[in-house]
Amino acid sequence: MQHKSLGNTQCPIARSLERVGEWWSILILRDALAGLRRFDAFQQSLDIAPNILARRLTSLVESGLLERRQYQERPPRYEYVPTALGRDFRPVLLALLAWGNRNFAPEGVSVQIVDAGTGAVADPVLVDRASGRPVALAPFRIAAGPAANERLRRRYERLEKSAAAPAAGETR
Amino acid sequence: MQHKSLGNTQCPIARSLERVGEWWSILILRDALAGLRRFDAFQQSLDIAPNILARRLTSLVESGLLERRQYQERPPRYEYVPTALGRDFRPVLLALLAWGNRNFAPEGVSVQIVDAGTGAVADPVLVDRASGRPVALAPFRIAAGPAANERLRRRYERLEKSAAAPAAGETR
DNA sequence: CAGTATCCTGTCCGATACTG
DNA sequence: CAGTATCGGACAGGATACTG
Numbered sequence: 001m002q003h004k005s006l007g008n009t010q011c012p013i014a015r016s017l018e019r020v021g022e023w024w025s026i027l028i029l030r031d032a033l034a035g036l037r038r039f040d041a042f043q044q045s046l047d048i049a050p051n052i053l054a055r056r057l058t059s060l061v062e063s064g065l066l067e068r069r070q071y072q073e074r075p076p077r078y079e080y081v082p083t084a085l086g087r088d089f090r091p092v093l094l095a096l097l098a099w100g101n102r103n104f105a106p107e108g109v110s111v112q113i114v115d116a117g118t119g120a121v122a123d124p125v126l127v128d129r130a131s132g133r134p135v136a137l138a139p140f141r142i143a144a145g146p147a148a149n150e151r152l153r154r155r156y157e158r159l160e161k162s163a164a165a166p167a168a169g170e171t172r
Numbered sequence: 173m174q175h176k177s178l179g180n181t182q183c184p185i186a187r188s189l190e191r192v193g194e195w196w197s198i199l200i201l202r203d204a205l206a207g208l209r210r211f212d213a214f215q216q217s218l219d220i221a222p223n224i225l226a227r228r229l230t231s232l233v234e235s236g237l238l239e240r241r242q243y244q245e246r247p248p249r250y251e252y253v254p255t256a257l258g259r260d261f262r263p264v265l266l267a268l269l270a271w272g273n274r275n276f277a278p279e280g281v282s283v284q285i286v287d288a289g290t291g292a293v294a295d296p297v298l299v300d301r302a303s304g305r306p307v308a309l310a311p312f313r314i315a316a317g318p319a320a321n322e323r324l325r326r327r328y329e330r331l332e333k334s335a336a337a338p339a340a341g342e343t344r
Numbered sequence: 345c346a347g348t349a350t351c352c353t354g355t356c357c358g359a360t361a362c363t364g
Numbered sequence: 365c366a367g368t369a370t371c372g373g374a375c376a377g378g379a380t381a382c383t384g
Contacts, residue, residue, distance in 0.1 A: 010282040012272030013202050013265060019276075022356075023193035030185050034314060035331050039366050045327075049358050054367060075364065077366070085275055090308040091298040093185060095267040097314070100184030103257055104191075108319030110182040111328075115300075116311040123301040126263040128287075128294040132304065135296045136262040139288040142206060142269070147280030155217075156283075159207050194376075211346050221378050226347060228376095247384065249346070349382075356376085362369075 010152050019063040020089070024048065024056045029086060030093055032066060037079040065089065091126075098124045182324050191235040192261070196220065196228045201258060202265055204238060209251040237261065263298075270296045 009015060020026055024046075031045050043053055057080055060066040065086035071079050082089075094113060101109050113122040126135050133140075141163070144156040181187060192198055196218075203217050215225055229252055232238040237258035243251050266285060273281050285294040298307050305312075313335070316328040 011202075012269045012277060012281075012283055014199060014272075015276040016268045016272040017195045017198060021195035023189045024357085026189060027183075027186060030183075035335050043366090049360090050367065051359095051369080052357055055356085075365080088274060089271060092264065092267040092271050094298055094307055095264040096188045097184045099261060099264050100186075100188040102260060104187040105184060105319065109184075109317035110320040110324055111184055111314060112317040113300075113307055113312050114315045115303075116313045120302075121317075122303075122307050122312055124298050124307045125301045126266055126296050126298050128285075129297045130292075130295065131287075135266055135285055135294050140285050140294055141288045142283060143286045145281035145284040145293075147277065148282040152282060163207050196377080215346090221380090222347065223349080223379095224377055247345085345384100347383085350380085351378100352380105353378080354376090355374105357374085358372090360370085363367085364365100 010147070010149060016092075019065065020092075022056065022059075024052065025060055025065075026093070026096075028053075028056055028060060029065060029082070029089060032080060032082050032086065033090055033093065037081060039078075039080075042080075060086075094124055095126065182319070182321060188264075191237065192264075194228065194231075196224065197232055197237075198265070198268075200225075200228055200232060201237060201254070201261060204252060204254050204258065205262055205265065209253060211250075211252075214252075232258075266296050267298065 020029065027046055028042060031042055036042055036045060039050075039053065039057070042048070042057070043050060046053070048056075057066065057068075061068050061080070064083055066080045067083050068078050068080055071077055097111065097113070101112065113124060114120065115122060127133060128135050128140070141160075142156070143160070144153040148156075192201065199218055200214060203214055208214055208217060211222075211225065211229070214220070214229070215222060218225070220228075229238065229240075233240050233252070236255055238252045239255050240250050240252055243249055269283065269285070273284065285296060286292060287294060299305060300307050300312070313332075314328070315332070316325045320328075
């Protein structure tokens with residue numbers, strides 16, 4: 001993923017994708033956040049070729065999502081543990097999980113989020129921290145921020161106008 | 173993305189990635205949910221080659237995230253509008269946006285979520301709908317669900333045990 | 345305007361073999 | 365156990381030309 005417009009984009013989504021755009025990366029992160037640490041563990045869990053695993057692991061370390069840490073002197077052995085940045089990625093993973101569960105689990109849910117204390121199944125919603133309202137629904141919208149350049153600012157102005165208009169047919 | 177283990181996986185994250193694993197898809201979806209509809213609009217916004225755009229658009233339609241809709245008879249013209257499934261993807265996109273803003277915006281936020289009514293900037297958190305507690309933090313964990321097969325169930329049992337153990341050093 | 349048709353390149357990925 | 369080294373194949377993505 002070395003797209004010209006991605007390198008210097010202002011879009012935070014594109015910036016995020018620079019780090020986790022490859023799907024193996026996300027699956028590895030999923031496992032790492034679940035507690036897996038060692039090369040071997042990842043390989044078994046993912047059924048991935050070792051060279052590919054090594055490559056993805058390295059790229060995740062370079063992106064700062066994982067830390068490569070020596071846990072044994074001789075022979076030297078390393079494990080991969082999520083950094084703060086990596087742990088901060090959890091909500092994205094859980095949102096992805098929830099979307100999958102809502103839409104692609106016709107035979108029932110096979111992986112879910114639970115409260116380890118009570119065993120209650122959680123139903124994740126993305127809300128605004130202050131008001132508690134769901135952020136994915138109106139009246140919330142995406143807008144240019146303080147650091148936006150002129151081009152971006154104009155773009156969102158334009159979008160706002162056209163959204164004020166018909167907002168034509170959403171499907172189904 | 174036609175990985176053997178992905179086709180029949182039980183993991184909802186992997187299932188999601190089957191639909192949106194390619195990064196162009198996510199960027200297109202971002203624009204579609206922002207209100208873009210036409211081929212031309214996507215192309216300008218994304219600076220993408222037309223053949224690639226056509227390919228990704230088709231795959232998003234096939235995955236059921238976008239609907240191709242004729243808006244003019246002659247010459248026949250089509251536009252691409254998000255389906256219910258596509259709109260349901262919004263929280264994932266916003267979680268990705270928030271992660272990017274928190275971590276990769278040293279010079280300030282250039283795109284943000286705002287309340288269109290009040291203009292207040294939103295701070296998205298993923299919480300449990302019932303309890304309102306952040307789902308990304310303890311005591312919440314990922315666990316096998318009712319439809320999990322034996323293999324998956326065992327796997328999460330094992331993880332639960334090792335998590336009960338030291339839960340060794342998280343970085344930073 | 346909304347694409348299709350070609351051609352080409354990069355690299356992601358899979359398979360396999362090998363090593364300290 | 366934790367990788368590295370090689371090789372090959374598929375396809376995403378880029379550039380460009382063309383069409384109704």
